Amino acid sequence: MTISINRAAVQLRLSATLRSRPAITQAIGDPTLPDDLTNWLGRLLGLHGVPFPWLVPDERMLPLESIRFFRLDRTWTAALIDGAYSIGRNLSTAAATASMALDHAAAPALNRHARTGAARIRAIALGVAPLAEDPPVISGFLLRSAIVGANPGLEVNAFADDGTARRLLRLDRLGTSSNVLLALIAGDAARIDIHEPPEHLHFGIDSYRFESGKVVASKNVHPFTRTDPVGIDRSKSDPKDFSACFRANSPRTMRMKAAAGVVGAANSAEMGFAMTEGVGLVSFRRGTP
Amino acid sequence: MSTTIVSQIDPGQLVTFIQQRLPGFADGQYKLTISQHLEDHTGKPIPGAPSKSSDGGERKPPPPLKQTYTFAVLGDRFGLANPSSIVCTFPDNAASGEFDTVLPHVVFATPTLPWARSPMDGDHVLPPIGQDADGDVPTWLAILVLDADDLAAFPGFSITAADATIGDLLPASLNSSSSLGAKLSYFAGAKDLSVLDPGDTLTTPIRVLDLPLPLFHDLAPTLDDLSLLAHVRQVSLVSKPTMPGISDIGEPAGEFAVVIGNRLPARDKTTIAHLVSLEGLAGLLPTDPPAAPQPDDAHKVVRLAVLRSWAFTSTGSTAAFTDALLGLNGRDPHSHDDAPVTALRLPQTSTEPVVNAALQLGYVPLDHNLRDGGKTVSWYRGPLVPEAVPPGRLTLPVASADQALIFDPSTGLFDTSYAAAWTLGRLMALQDKAFSTALYAWKRGLQRQVVDAAEEAVLAALYAGAQRVAAPAALAVTPRPALTQAESAPLAEALHRDLLLRLQPETVR
Numbered sequence: 001m002t003i004s005i006n007r008a009a010v011q012l013r014l015s016a017t018l019r020s021r022p023a024i025t026q027a028i029g030d031p032t033l034p035d036d037l038t039n040w041l042g043r044l045l046g047l048h049g050v051p052f053p054w055l056v057p058d059e060r061m062l063p064l065e066s067i068r069f070f071r072l073d074r075t076w077t078a079a080l081i082d083g084a085y086s087i088g089r090n091l092s093t094a095a096a097t098a099s100m101a102l103d104h105a106a107a108p109a110l111n112r113h114a115r116t117g118a119a120r121i122r123a124i125a126l127g128v129a130p131l132a133e134d135p136p137v138i139s140g141f142l143l144r145s146a147i148v149g150a151n152p153g154l155e156v157n158a159f160a161d162d163g164t165a166r167r168l169l170r171l172d173r174l175g176t177s178s179n180v181l182l183a184l185i186a187g188d189a190a191r192i193d194i195h196e197p198p199e200h201l202h203f204g205i206d207s208y209r210f211e212s213g214k215v216v217a218s219k220n221v222h223p224f225t226r227t228d229p230v231g232i233d234r235s236k237s238d239p240k241d242f243s244a245c246f247r248a249n250s251p252r253t254m255r256m257k258a259a260a261g262v263v264g265a266a267n268s269a270e271m272g273f274a275m276t277e278g279v280g281l282v283s284f285r286r287g288t289p
Numbered sequence: 290m291s292t293t294i295v296s297q298i299d300p301g302q303l304v305t306f307i308q309q310r311l312p313g314f315a316d317g318q319y320k321l322t323i324s325q326h327l328e329d330h331t332g333k334p335i336p337g338a339p340s341k342s343s344d345g346g347e348r349k350p351p352p353p354l355k356q357t358y359t360f361a362v363l364g365d366r367f368g369l370a371n372p373s374s375i376v377c378t379f380p381d382n383a384a385s386g387e388f389d390t391v392l393p394h395v396v397f398a399t400p401t402l403p404w405a406r407s408p409m410d411g412d413h414v415l416p417p418i419g420q421d422a423d424g425d426v427p428t429w430l431a432i433l434v435l436d437a438d439d440l441a442a443f444p445g446f447s448i449t450a451a452d453a454t455i456g457d458l459l460p461a462s463l464n465s466s467s468s469l470g471a472k473l474s475y476f477a478g479a480k481d482l483s484v485l486d487p488g489d490t491l492t493t494p495i496r497v498l499d500l501p502l503p504l505f506h507d508l509a510p511t512l513d514d515l516s517l518l519a520h521v522r523q524v525s526l527v528s529k530p531t532m533p534g535i536s537d538i539g540e541p542a543g544e545f546a547v548v549i550g551n552r553l554p555a556r557d558k559t560t561i562a563h564l565v566s567l568e569g570l571a572g573l574l575p576t577d578p579p580a581a582p583q584p585d586d587a588h589k590v591v592r593l594a595v596l597r598s599w600a601f602t603s604t605g606s607t608a609a610f611t612d613a614l615l616g617l618n619g620r621d622p623h624s625h626d627d628a629p630v631t632a633l634r635l636p637q638t639s640t641e642p643v644v645n646a647a648l649q650l651g652y653v654p655l656d657h658n659l660r661d662g663g664k665t666v667s668w669y670r671g672p673l674v675p676e677a678v679p680p681g682r683l684t685l686p687v688a689s690a691d692q693a694l695i696f697d698p699s700t701g702l703f704d705t706s707y708a709a710a711w712t713l714g715r716l717m718a719l720q721d722k723a724f725s726t727a728l729y730a731w732k733r734g735l736q737r738q739v740v741d742a743a744e745e746a747v748l749a750a751l752y753a754g755a756q757r758v759a760a761p762a763a764l765a766v767t768p769r770p771a772l773t774q775a776e777s778a779p780l781a782e783a784l785h786r787d788l789l790l791r792l793q794p795e796t797v798r
Contacts, residue, residue, distance in 0.1 A: 083714025150381035
């Protein structure tokens with residue numbers, strides 16, 4: 001017995017499918033996207049690799065030593081993603097080409113995967129769970145300052161109106177030795193705290209004078225406890241005299257062992273702990289327009 | 290275990306200070322010897338069994354098995370192989386501000402680096418296993434803080450580091466071209482070149498600093514000080530920018546080593562700080578109280594390898610982190626006023642209300658070369674906008690960038706923002722061949738699914754009356770055993786029968 005299938009019937013059916021978006025959607029179902037494509041689109045959605053002039057078209061918008069807050073225009077990033085997605089799209093003036101119909105049907109899935117990719121880049125880098133839901137709003141700031149270069153680990157915390165913490169989707173220096181920091185925040189941030197990196201806290205004393213051959217130096221030291229709970233009490237401070245902690249023959253060279261005795265530190269950890277200055281923190285609050 | 294202190298410096302910010310992070314192996318060369326030694330149950334050694342040789346005589350038992358390996362643990366010694374080992378210095382290079390009450394420091398990305406070598410002589414760099422919980426281990430790195438006053442006190446030397454090679458650290462007896470002369474350095478008692486690490490050659494370029502011994506005694510830390518001048522800080526990385534190799538390796542917390550200088554910078558002077566190696570120089574270090582100077586000390590010079598130098602100026606004006614942030618946007622750091630401009634837009638205003646509105650929304654007028662060769666000015670705005678943009682200004686996907694151009698009849702100008710974004714995305718995709726081919730393959734796969742679905746639908750219509758039958762039982766066995774030729778024949782027959790049954794169309798065209 002021979003069975004023949006008429007090719008024309010399939011063609012007919014195919015063009016009917018391609019004319020109807022629900023039919024295509026039904027045919028392709030909910031397509032998965034390979035991981036490398038998801039990651040690539042996620043990076044693009046997070047504006048990785050977008051040249052700086054596309055972000056800030058005029059330098060006067062972000063002068064030296066400035067911070068600028070913004071909302072992310074999701075239509076712009078959607079157009080960016082669609083540009084990348086347009087590879088292989090048959091571009092013609094006729095809007096209803098088969099490839100266009102197909103791209104149309106698969107676009108929701110592709111965009112969803114791109115958002116998944118964007119949300120997990122930073123989460124994977126830090127080994128934390130990615131954001132469960134796509135944030136409806138993405139806000140952020142650009143910081144252009146010498147402190148970005150001097151403090152590669154400076155920390156950013158963002159908060160919502162009600163004080164709950166907002167997740168960072170991206171916090172990157174734009175270029176390895178650049179002074180520009182780009183932050184993308186999931187949700188609208190009402191308050192942004194920028195603080196000094198704790199690994200970079202410096203050792204210091206409060207005052208130092210060298211008068212008539214003698215050093216006069218002091219520091220307010222915060223008491224700390226070694227037993228549980230270990231910690232420092234920043235509310236209390238104890239002025240200590242460091243005048244004897246300098247060498248007679250070199251009056252700016254500190255006798256560390258003597259200084260450790262003054263603050264009561266038994267080892268380098270306690271010494272580091274007692275001698276560091278507090279973290280500098282500046283809060284930026286969204287004003288009322 | 291070493292002492293750790295947890296500090297809640299700010300809410301949500303936990304810093305753990307750790308006394309030290311000792312490496313598993315200190316840097317250097319090692320010999321590993323493995324030998325086999327058999328004993329019976331009474332503890333008597335069992336000699337290897339004597340074997341018969343080919344001529345029938347008895348051979349002596351073989352010696353116990355023994356194998357020796359040599360290996361080296363390499364690490365930075367006279368210079369940093371990777372400049373990014375140093376995360377940052379304080380004060381920053383070329384910074385100026387109120388630094389006369391702070392001790393300069395260096396932050397390292399590798400928490401074990403300050404203890405990978407030792408200022409002590411000899412091989413016993415690390416404390417024996419099990420004893421590392423006690424006492425501090427001195428670091429081999431020190432920060433020497435110098436300024437023009439030191440130059441005035443000791444004329445004829447330089448406070449800046451000079452270019453040299455590793456060979457210049459060796460005495461003339463080991464390297465005839467060495468510039469060391471009578472200066473003191475790391476390899477005073479060296480007998481041969483085995484003191485160098487594998488990979489280091491006499492010509493490897495380094496930076497060196499020559500200091501008169503009395504000045505070195507004034508500035509260098511004592512051995513006890515060295516124990517207090519380095520520690521490790523464990524911090525959360527969750528709020529930090531991406532730092533390659535530190536905060537992008539899938540760990541939410543990281544450790545940094547901090548090495549601190551021991552001298553306050555002079556006020557109103559340019560200070561040069563040198564991170565130097567004190568490996569094996571414990572004998573040269575000053576003591577507290579200082580030992581009586583030897584008569585010939587004044588003529589001795591110490592040569593040190595410099596791993597990093599940086600300069601800063603200590604002035605009266607404060608240079609705190611917070612001041613820099615409060616002074617952003619041209620604001621007076623000490624005022625209580627809000628900063629005037631904080632939105633990402635051009636600072637200009639226009640007398641034209643329409644233009645002004647566009648500038649307020651973050652648009653920038655840019656020259657636009659039209660497709661037909663004409664020139665015009667069009668609006669462009671990047672993805673970072675001052676105010677929320679209502680959605681729905683563009684329907685995607687589009688067939689070309691032109692379709693994403695928006696014409697504003699009120700100004701007679703184009704809004705090129707989305708067209709530019711679309712073109713950029715397309716170019717970036719085309720530039721990355723791996724991505725564009727993979728994306729195209731994915732699209733082909735979807736296309737295949739649509740074609741398959743169409744074919745299936747036609748087939749289903751054709752054979753609407755055909756009866757669906759279960760797959761032959763022979764196929765239902767999993768895992769399917771391999772069939773011999775003889776076994777496959779009935780299966781093929783069964784399949785054929787089922788297939789015919791299945792394909793009983795009402796009409797066959």
